[in-house]
Amino acid sequence: MPTTPHIERHFSASDTVRDVVIGMADGLTVPFALAAGLSGAAASTDIIVVAGLAEIAAGAIAMGLGGYLAARTDAQHYHSERRREAYEVREMAETERREVAAIFEGYGLHGAQLDAVVASIAADRERWIDFMMRHELGLEKPDPRRAPTSALTIGGSYLLGGLVPLAAYFFTGDVHRALLVSMVLTGLALLGFGAFKARLTGVPVLRGALETLLVGGLAAAVAFAVARLIG
Amino acid sequence: MPTTPHIERHFSASDTVRDVVIGMADGLTVPFALAAGLSGAAASTDIIVVAGLAEIAAGAIAMGLGGYLAARTDAQHYHSERRREAYEVREMAETERREVAAIFEGYGLHGAQLDAVVASIAADRERWIDFMMRHELGLEKPDPRRAPTSALTIGGSYLLGGLVPLAAYFFTGDVHRALLVSMVLTGLALLGFGAFKARLTGVPVLRGALETLLVGGLAAAVAFAVARLIG
Numbered sequence: 001m002p003t004t005p006h007i008e009r010h011f012s013a014s015d016t017v018r019d020v021v022i023g024m025a026d027g028l029t030v031p032f033a034l035a036a037g038l039s040g041a042a043a044s045t046d047i048i049v050v051a052g053l054a055e056i057a058a059g060a061i062a063m064g065l066g067g068y069l070a071a072r073t074d075a076q077h078y079h080s081e082r083r084r085e086a087y088e089v090r091e092m093a094e095t096e097r098r099e100v101a102a103i104f105e106g107y108g109l110h111g112a113q114l115d116a117v118v119a120s121i122a123a124d125r126e127r128w129i130d131f132m133m134r135h136e137l138g139l140e141k142p143d144p145r146r147a148p149t150s151a152l153t154i155g156g157s158y159l160l161g162g163l164v165p166l167a168a169y170f171f172t173g174d175v176h177r178a179l180l181v182s183m184v185l186t187g188l189a190l191l192g193f194g195a196f197k198a199r200l201t202g203v204p205v206l207r208g209a210l211e212t213l214l215v216g217g218l219a220a221a222v223a224f225a226v227a228r229l230i231g
Numbered sequence: 232m233p234t235t236p237h238i239e240r241h242f243s244a245s246d247t248v249r250d251v252v253i254g255m256a257d258g259l260t261v262p263f264a265l266a267a268g269l270s271g272a273a274a275s276t277d278i279i280v281v282a283g284l285a286e287i288a289a290g291a292i293a294m295g296l297g298g299y300l301a302a303r304t305d306a307q308h309y310h311s312e313r314r315r316e317a318y319e320v321r322e323m324a325e326t327e328r329r330e331v332a333a334i335f336e337g338y339g340l341h342g343a344q345l346d347a348v349v350a351s352i353a354a355d356r357e358r359w360i361d362f363m364m365r366h367e368l369g370l371e372k373p374d375p376r377r378a379p380t381s382a383l384t385i386g387g388s389y390l391l392g393g394l395v396p397l398a399a400y401f402f403t404g405d406v407h408r409a410l411l412v413s414m415v416l417t418g419l420a421l422l423g424f425g426a427f428k429a430r431l432t433g434v435p436v437l438r439g440a441l442e443t444l445l446v447g448g449l450a451a452a453v454a455f456a457v458a459r460l461i462g
Contacts (some may be wrong), residue, residue, distance in 0.1 A: 011305050014260055025297055026290075026293055026294065026297070029289070029297075030261075030286065030289050030290050030293050030294040033284045033285070033288075033289030033292075033293065034265075034282065034285055034289050037281075037282075037283060037285030037286075037289060038281065038282055038405055041278075041281050042278075046413065047272075047278060047282075049461065050268075050461055050462040051265065051268075051278075051282045054264070054268030054269060054454040054455075054457050054458040055261070055286060055454070057256075057262030057264075057268070057450070057453045057454045057456075057457045058260070058261050058265050058268060058450045058451065058453070058454040059261050059450075061264075061446070061449055061450040061453055062256075062257055062260040062261050062450045063444060064395075065257055065445075065446040065449065065450070066257070066260075066446065069442060069446070071442075072344050073432045075436055076432075076434065077432060078431070080433055083337045100345065102372075104348075106353065107352045107358055107362055108351045108352065108354060108355060108358060109348060113348065113351065115346070116344045116347075117335075117340060117344065117348055120339045120340050120344065121337065121338045121339065121340075124438040127339060131338055134366075134369075135365075135366060138365075138369065138371065140369065149399075152449050162454050164363075177267045178378060181382065193352075197362075197387065201304045201307075201308060202307070202308055202311055203304055211300060212300075214296075215293060215296040215300070216293070216296065218292055218296065219269055219288070219290075219292040219293045219296070220289065221291075222288045222289070222290045222292055223284075223285040223286070226284050226288045227281050227284070227285040227313050230280065230281055230284060230352075231281045
């Protein structure tokens with residue numbers, strides 16, 4: 001049996017990295033697809049730049065504020081559930097005690113042993129509530145500073161991601177040349193981002209890169225077809 | 232002490248409802264803001280309809296496929312972590328036993344009682360692995376059919392949400408009239424959707440409705456300003 005403590009290599013990306021991935025995934029894809037789509041219908045790059053920048057602004061704000069509200073709602077949800085558990089532990093102690101017992105019965109405890117465990121957890125009320133939050137409801141205590149950080153990270157990543165496909169349209173009036181440059185730049189960015197995301201989540205890197213490229217390519221192809229059809 | 236089992240009212244939205252909320256939140260906001268933005272720069276509704284539909288197609292596909300990959304990655308992550316736990320339980324049993332002990336020490340168990348609990352959990356290897364997955368890593372067994380359902384629900388909700396703000400531009404060539412109708416329709420939809428989301432998450436309904444309206448309004452205002460400035 002090993003005596004040196006082993007370090008568990010279970011990966012769990014930090015919240016910030018996850019927010020970058022959330023913002024970048026849509027930021028690289030949707031403005032690219034919109035610009036590619038409009039390339040199928042527009043005569044000059046001017047309107048594509050206007051539509052693209054308007055979309056990036058809208059997307060960054062919608063996703064950023066969406067992330068803000070989601071993080072704040074998570075925190076409120078945690079606190080309201082904790083108040084409810086506190087109430088239940090106080091007013092319906094026997095029922096809550098039975099819920100603790102049921103969790104450990106599921107892991108094969110019974111009799112005096114089970115009673116001892118339940119008594120030990122229920123001995124300290126705060127610890128008891130923490131136990132119910134974590135093990136009955138599966139809720140983790142949220143970071144109170146998460147909402148504003150999350151908003152800026154998601155919105156900023158969307159903005160940065162969106163400028164990659166659009167950059168090509170800034171420097172030329174020729175729609176088809178801009179589309180080509182945009183496809184190459186965004187294709188490379190999608191491959192790199194997909195590989196990065198794959199490493200984080202433990203997916204094989206090449207498959208992750210190709211899948212991310214495929215999502216961007218499909219979205220752009222369908223947007224192109226839609227714009228062509230009606231444009 | 233109560234003898235009838237009480238039903239815990241902790242709310243947890245189903246995965247499908249959560250996917251509808253994810254798709255609808257962006258679907259109502261981004262196409263609305265893009266169309267409003269282009270209304271500040273475009274002379275006719277034609278280009279707004281083309282750009283709007285291209286954006287909706289791109290967004291629905293990007294978000295839908297994004298949801299598909301995320302659900303599949305979650306499932307793969309769960310299974311690879313479970314294989315790792317199974318390996319660790321088999322090859323580093325003493326270390327893993329100490330990890331179980333540490334969890335219960337945190338809840339005030341010690342001595343013979345602690346040993347008995349650890350022995351009971353470790354007696355059945357599958358149960359032991361399940362315990363580590365749920366209580367050490369906080370990972371729940373994922374639904375294997377979630378990925379395709381999630382993709383269709385998110386993508387479909389984005390599409391439906393996006394058609395609300397765009398509908399106004401279909402029926403008139405007058406950009407300003409269309410923008411006005413779009414603002415009223417989308418404003419009402421955002422209020423209704425915000426109220427619905429608030430009820431699900433336990434946020435006060437009026438505040439939830441107004442916040443959702445504010446996000447859509449802000450995104451549209453900034454997109455409008457961007458398009459005006461450069462258009």
